[in-house]
Amino acid sequence: MVLDASKAHTLDALSGRERAVAKKFASGMTYREIGKALFIAPATVRTHLAAIYEKLGVRNKIGLAAHFADSGAPPKALPPLSDASPVLAIFPIECLNSEERWRRLADGLSSDITVHLAHYAGLPVIAFHTMKSLGSKPADFAADGKALGVTYIVSGRLHAYDRRVRLTIELADARNCVSLWSERYDRPVEDFFALQDSLTESITNVLIGSHGTLATVGRNAVRRKPPASLRAYDCYLLAVEQHTTFSRAGNAEAIRLFLRALELDPTFANAWAELAYAYSIEACNGFGDDVSTSIENWRTAVENALRLDPTDSCAYACLVNLRACLGDLEGAEHAHRRAFEYGFNHAGILPLLAGSRALVVGDPSEAIPLIERAMRLNPLAPPWYFGMQGRVLFAAGRHSEALAALHRSVPESPDVLMFLALAHAAVGGIGEAARTAVRLKAEFPEFSVERFISAYPVTNPDALSAIRHAADVAKLG
Structure with a gap:
């Protein structure tokens, strides 16, 4: 790693433990993950970070990450995604409950709203991974939004009690911190997914009114069918967490949990799409006993996902490589076009499409x-x-x-x-x-x-x- 002299001098101000915490936090680890890795409490991690921010003179995680960049060049501002389009950032909804399952649901709600809003062609949305990694407090929202170059920010709080969910949510203009819309919801737990849909609808409608460039594209067509139970959704969230490790053990556990979610609700389209992706990883990485079985499972999961949701960009991204595996390159190209159409603003889909474009159906320059x-x-x-x-x-x-x-x-x-x-x-x-x-x-x-x-x-x-x-x-x- 090469750092310029000013950065090296600033980093020298950190203790060894502070440097370890800072590097792990800049890489995207959460307080809990850092605490586990360094054998300290999450609260101690937060205390270290407060001192680190003060010593380095930074206000957010993006500024911190610049001190650990591979290049000694000064950090550059993020280029605008579009001269005409607003850019939206959804901060992780704060969970006021201590139980882990409610924290997962709050994160799941934030992530799903991010993905659903990204279906709208005129609305780039900062990926949920980035927003979760920032670990922002309300006082930092404006600064973090400015660092990301966003136009609008969404924030909220969730509290579950007596089989009910109370959620407060706010949409604000990141440039002047003016609140554009806010609402408080108090619903039975069973209405959790209806709440998710109404939130996405409300945020989209407010943006259409405040910016004037967005057009509705058939909300009912792009909205996934919610799972039949919170238990199915919880298994799905746990599976996604395992899936993103990309290890053999993590992929196997993800498949087990996706299948469990689908046992609880066979009509859960997102779970079928992610299961297809897990089987594709199993096939090409040699994680399964038989590649033909992995490919057949991959095919079944993709077909089920698209039957349930014909607009699922993840399912189409999985279909690209599957079609090529089966010798249908024309079909692979068609699937790539559909995946791009539905996933143009979905940060998690774009890398999959880039890999397919480079190795399967296209040109690396594309x-x-x-x-x-x-x-x-x-x-x-x-x-x-x-x-x-x-x-x-x-x-x-x-x-x-x-x-x-x-x-x-x-x-x-x-x-x-x-x-x-x-x-x-x-x-x-x-x-x-x-x-x-x-x-x-x-x-x-x-x-x-x-x-x-x-x-x-x-x-x-x-x-x-x-x-x-x-x-x-x-x-x-």
Whole structure:
């Protein structure tokens, strides 16, 4: 890591423990995760961060992250996503209950509203991962909104009691902190998902009135059917949490929990779509016993998701690679267009589409703007975004940049280790490529380059040639 002199001097003001806390927080870890990693209480983490912010002279997590950037260049302002469109940020709804299940539901509500609003073509929405990582308090909303370059911010509080949910919610103009709309809801727990839908509807309607450029696009068409029970939804949220580890154990647990959610409610479209994605990871990473079984399960889950919700961008993103696996490249291209149509403002879908564009149906040069847009919508991107960015840059022949991205990704994932070995080989780092290949073989003996090629699948001729050539150099089996 290279830092300019002023940053190095400022970081030197931190104690060893403060530096460890700051680096983990800047990388996207929560108070609880940092506390577990460093064997300290979450409250102690918060105390350390208060001191860190004061010593570094920063007011939010974006400013903190700039001190741990790979480059010594000064942090740049985020480019606007569109000259004509407003940009919305939804801060995590604060849960006033101590029980973990209500915290998950508050986060789930915030995340789902983010995803649903991103269906509207004129409304870029900052990804929920970034907003959760900020860990903002109400006093910081305006500063954080300004740092993200947003136009509107949504915040709220949730309190569950006696089988009822009380939620207060506010939409404000980030530029002048003027409240545009606020409401308090008091509903039975059973109406939780109806509440979610009415909130999304209300926020959209207020934005249409205040900005004047948004148009309704069929709310009922894009709204997923809510699950039949809170238990199904809770299993779904737990599964998503496991899924994003991209490890073999995490993926297996995610599949188990998605299947449990679907046992409780077989009509839960989002769970089918995420299950399809988990099976696709199982197929190309060698996590399952039989690749053909993984692909068949992948197909069943995609078909069920699209039957229940024909506008699900995650399901279409999964369908792209599935169609290619089955030899239907024209169908893969069609699915890619549909996924982009419904997921243009969905930061979590754009990296998947970038990977498919680079390796399956398109050209790496077309993939780079997709991953860049994802990172503008999610400036505190989770590690797996960098894995996708790394494979896109590798396919584009930008090997040194690919290495930098891959080193920020998930080392427990075999496809990341494979691309690390390939990128090292491509820049002449034969020794490092060989060491990475040995680690890949030891940790994931079922994985192979050819399995990844056939099950991802890699059908772009230039990408296929580049992967196989670098694999030969790196001595990857």
